[in-house]
Amino acid sequence: MNFASRTPTSALLVLALAACGDSESPLTATATVTATDPGPTSETTPQTTTGEDPTTGDGTTTDTPDDDPTTTGGTTMSAGPCDSCGANASCVDGACVCDDGFEGDGQSCTDVDECAGKNDCAVDATCSNTPGGYDCACNDGYKGNGFSCADVDECNEDLDMCSDNASCTNQDGGYKCTCDDGFTGDGFTCNGSKEFGETCATNSECASGLCLAGDFDMCTVPCSQQVANDCGAQGLAGLCAQVDANLFVCAGDLTFGADTDDEVLKAGDKVTRAFQSKTDADVFLINIAIAGDYLVVATPDPDDDIQIEFYNPDATQFGEVNMVGIGQAESGLVTTQPGVFYVVARNIGASNGGYTIEVTKQ
Secondary structure, eight states, X not given: OOOOSSOOXXXXXXXXXXXXXXXXXXXXXEEEEEEEOOOOOSSOOOOOOOOOOTTTOOOXXXXXXXXXXXXXXXXXXXXXXXXXXXXXXEEETTEEEEOTTEEESSSSEEEOOGGGSOOOOOTTEEEEEETTEEEEEEOTTEEESSSSEEEOOTTTTTOOOOOTTEEEEEETTEEEEEEOTTOEESSSSEEOSBOTTOBOSSGGGBTTSOEETTTTOEEOOBOOSSSTTHHHHTTOOSEEEEEETTEEEEESOOOOOSSSOOEEEXXXXXXXXXXXXXXXXXXXXXXXXXXXXXXEEEEEOTTOOEEEEEEOTTSOEEEEEOOSOTTOOEEEEEEEOSEEEEEEEEEOSSSOOEEEEEEEEO
16 A cells, blocks of 8 residues: 655545525536645645536535545555565565465465475484574584585594594494503593502503502502591502692502501690501501691600601602600601691511600690
8 A cells, every 4th residue: 555755736526516496406416626736835725626517507615525435635545455464475466475484374474394394404414493494504423514414534534532542433423432452441531451559651551540650650549638548448558649639549659557546637636556566557647737847756665666757748758757766755847838748657666565646736
């Protein structure tokens, strides 16, 4: 439906003419004339259109009724065949037709879900419906534009995540990792056959997947410093060493007796223990809360001799005290920051006896 942007220059008027004569038998006639808009003037003068019927000669004029459904402001209006087209529809040859990707009667059009039916996505692609269309994207392990997808050879393109000790085999849409001979695992992680304490250079050589390089160069296992001798509790040698912020592993080859004398101590603690053999040794984890100087004193029975050894949190030794003889106390002063260190009390005498060990802040 087209609308003018200004007042029309001409209008159609209907004139009703009344003839003179007998009021009981009036003569009537209609005529149409065109009134022309003279354009803007300095004064607005109402225009009156008059016409004289040749039969009656009456100059009476009438205006078009305001409620005439066929006119608006003097312009005749009519509904076009495509005025009722809905959203996502177009007028084609005088009829409303839904646009591509939509379906309906042209007045109401809904999106077609091509992904639920026919589409041109490749077999190895995923279809995503969009308003009036759809998108295709190749699945993981494939490459292309979505309408055509080809397998990615992750092995040859160095895109695989296989272990260095595994072989890669390409498969349709993926790949497979297989541990090499002498290694075990899922192909992504492949560990060797070396057990705790054996010499190693890389993690993959060890069955545990952990090689403690540096001072020890040994295959190891995780442990905890929540107890004094967690490695011994696992049936292994060594002290539990901190090697990373959240990683603790057994380090070294120290062994201790089968007794439960090992204990966590803090400043102010004093305990009594007994050696179970002439070669027995007990380990104590000293937990320090405040930086400072701490005196460690080990006092044996009168007929026994004792040695005390000091180890860092990483299980490396930093001191040893065996200054006096039988029945004499051995002591060491340790300056440390908050944290832990180890003390090993070792029997070096000729008998099995008891002893006390005490930690005091200086």
